[in-house]
Amino acid sequence: xxxxxxxxxxxxxxxxxxxxxxxxxxxxxxxxxxxxxxxxxxxxxxxxxxxxxxxxxxxxxxxxxxxxxxxxxxxxxxxxxxxxxxxxxxxxxxxxxxxxxxxxxxxxxxxxxxxxxxxxxxxxxxxxxxxxxxxxxxxxxxxxxxxxxxxxxxxxxxxxxxxxxxxx
Numbered sequence: 001x002x003x004x005x006x007x008x009x010x011x012x013x014x015x016x017x018x019x020x021x022x023x024x025x026x027x028x029x030x031x032x033x034x035x036x037x038x039x040x041x042x043x044x045x046x047x048x049x050x051x052x053x054x055x056x057x058x059x060x061x062x063x064x065x066x067x068x069x070x071x072x073x074x075x076x077x078x079x080x081x082x083x084x085x086x087x088x089x090x091x092x093x094x095x096x097x098x099x100x101x102x103x104x105x106x107x108x109x110x111x112x113x114x115x116x117x118x119x120x121x122x123x124x125x126x127x128x129x130x131x132x133x134x135x136x137x138x139x140x141x142x143x144x145x146x147x148x149x150x151x152x153x154x155x156x157x158x159x160x161x162x163x164x165x166x167x168x
Contacts, residue, residue, distance in 0.1 A: 106139045108162055108164065120158075123157075
């Protein structure tokens with residue numbers, strides 16, 4: 001029976017062999033250390049890997065594949081860390097792609113509390129007590145996962161009865 005880690009090593013080593021064959025300069029650098037020292041180092045690494053439990057082996061295999069630039073779909077889809085866009089560009093695309101929003105009740109006029117509760121009951125399927133408890137917890141999200149158009153309609157209705165509402 002083969003250990004689960006041996007398949008990873010054979011795939012990883014074949015990947016390394018295909019993508020980066022040793023040049024003569026790299027071979028020369030490998031020859032600087034003695035073969036006995038390399039063998040002892042590899043044996044120590046192998047012993048350490050054999051002493052890991054299954055969860056640690058799994059975590060190691062994921063870490064090792066990420067270090068090699070692999071992902072679950074293989075090397076063709078993954079990109080090196082240097083090619084990744086900066087965080088601000090990814091944040092801009094995430095905000096541009098947002099399709100679902102949350103309607104958040106910030107605050108309301110105490111005189112219009114009953115009207116706000118009625119409007120909350122109209123677009124949520126809450127009972128009177130649940131809607132009252134929800135309104136009293138303000139600021140609170142009253143509706144999640146709505147489209148922008150639906151969220152704006154809800155905002156207009158709540159603003160008309162005296163509530164301060166935000167679309168997140």
